[in-house]
Amino acid sequence: MLWACILLPQLAMDGVLRHCADSQAPLVLLAGPPQRRILQAVNPAARALGLRPGQALTAAQALTTEFTTADYDQAAIDRWQRFLAAWAYGFSAQVSLRYPRCLLLEVHSSLGLFGPWPVFEARLREELTTLGFQHRITAAPNPAAARVLANARDGLAVFDDKELLQALHPLPVARLGLPEAAATAFSRMGIRQLQQLLALPRDSLAKRFSAEVLLHLDTVFGRRPLALEFYSPPDVFDTRLELNFEVESHQALLFPLRRLTADLAAYLAGRDSGVQRFTLHLEHRNQADSLVVVGLLSAERDAAMLFEFSRGRLEHQQLSAPVLAVRLVARDLPPFVPQHQQLFDERPQQSQPWEQLRERLRARLGDDAVYGLTHRADHRPERSWTQDEIKTPLPTCAPRPGWLLVEPEPLSESGLRILSGPERIESGWWDGGDVRRDYYVVETRFGQKGWAFRAVGSGQLMLHGWFS
Structure with a gap:
């Protein structure tokens, strides 16, 4: 078997930056009690200003005030990890969230569909970059080894046990994922690399250290299977994006709307389904949400089209009050059937399929402005037709x-x-x-x-x- 590990080293920071219009602006994530706020994470722009993780907020503000702050939210980290698991489900039926800020995928059974591992890996990286998440990807014959290799070098891939031994031996003991007490003890004993640790008698290790040490080593080398609980995507897509300020115009809502519809498209691709109806909740202060219902005549999952349809409906919505947050809820998720196309498509590249044009017109002009025709059993021309859904063709005559x-x-x-x-x-x-x-x-x-x-x-x- 072949397992891939996708390590997300800055998941909290990426989750905040992907909702910022300027992702290059200095940003820090804060943790700790209100009396003593600590910089938990900083992006490269903030690091260039001299800010460092672990620094007190007051000390950082003494250096500069040209940065924005956000809370380090563990619940948000878990939510983003589940979102990426739903995305990864489109590549493998076996996706695990066993390790924090990490995805484990069984990819051997998917190579026949997505190509050899280098091609498969390149696709994973491309889509993760598009989604806005930094990552490290490794591959190994077992999931525990794949996770350990992610601590060594990004892009490292081994395909058999012999290569795995060669890749693991020079690894520092501190990066093996051992219990902290055991790793500290090995360091004090002068044992720095895994090959030095393996040279010690196994009986001595069993006597001096907890059973967890040998159990972990056996799991990494594939001698013991790692019990995994596999992820199953939810049946409802429900994502909320809180805005940094009160929004009073449709134009300012387009950036969060584009991000939400892109997330919906990634979720649908993982489930191999489409969406036919979803609702945008525009949250206000001290009053009920404004609802924007987007209904489609057929299932769709293209990110650009979902954004365009939502944008057309949103522009017709009157904002009764400033918007504080946007929430997208999709419950009607029928199977997605791709459109059949000719091998040699003679359609000009700048034109679009009728189905997408139809939905674009409905979004811009309203549901009642675009309709189809169907025949009526009457020979009089002015009474021989009536409005109908855009599906029933007229008979030949x-x-x-x-x-x-x-x-x-x-x-x-x-x-x-x-x-x-x-x-x-x-x-x-x-x-x-x-x-x-x-x-x-x-x-x-x-x-x-x-x-x-x-x-x-x-x-x-x-x-x-x-x-x-």
């Missing part, structure tokens, strides 16, 4: 114009040429709308093609529609 006039208009016969006809339509005697007409396909002297009729017994030609 004699040529009919694409533009039917609201009221027929008199048509001059000067220079007019009859192309076909007459086609008699006689109907409606039962409802008081009796018509008796002879229809013709005509062409004007300007080349326009129309649809005209004469009432039976009358000589006046009436225009009823134009052909495209």
Whole structure:
């Protein structure tokens, strides 16, 4: 087997930075009681100002005030780890959250789908970078070894036990994941590397140290299996993004909206499903949330399209009060069926499929502004159709114009040429709308093609529609 370890060394910082419009601005995460706030983590821009983890907030403010702060939230770290587990579920059915700020994936069974490990690894890195998370990725024959190798070097991959021994032997004992007391004791004994530790008699180690030491070493070398509980993605996507200030315009909501829809797309890809309906909750102070419901006619999961649909609906929403947070909830998650395409697509690259254009128009103009047509069992042209969902095609029949006039208009016969006809339509005697007409396909002297009729017994030609 082959296991991959994705270590997320700055998960707390990345979770905050991905919600900031300027990710390069100095930022520090604070921990500790209100009386003594401590810098728990700093980004590179803050480090360049002389700020360091463990520094008191008062000391940092004495150096500079050109940085922003956020709380170091353990609950947020756990939430982001579960979010990334849902993303990783799209690559492997066996995803574990056993270690903090780390994902374990069984990838051997996925190589046939995603390609050899270098290609697979490159895809993982690309998507993690797009999502905004720093990472270290290693691979090993067992999950415990993969986690230990992540402490050694990013990108390290071994595929058999012999290579694993060679990679593990020079590792520092302090980076093996041993209990802290045991690691400290080995350091005082002058044992710095794993190969020195393995040279000690096993019986002596068992007598002098807890059983956890030998158990951990056996697990790392694959002699004992590591019991893992595998992650199962939830059936509901529910994510909330708290804003740093009160937002009063739609434009300022676009950045958090783009991030939320991108997260939704990553979650859907992991579940191999789409979304057909979701709700945006715009949270205000001291009043009920404003709801923006986004409903689609078919399942979708493309991040750009989900953002575009949401943006169109959001722009029609009147903000009754400043927005403090945005929450996205998606419960209707049907299976996603990709659109079938021709091998040689003759569609211009700048155009888009009809399904996406349809949803874009509905988002911009409203649900009632875009509709389809369906036939009605009536021969009278003005009553032979009705509005319907954009799914039912019209039946094939004699040529009919694409533009039917609201009221027929008199048509001059000067220079007019009859192309076909007459086609008699006689109907409606039962409802008081009796018509008796002879229809013709005509062409004007300007080349326009129309649809005209004469009432039976009358000589006046009436225009009823134009052909495209």
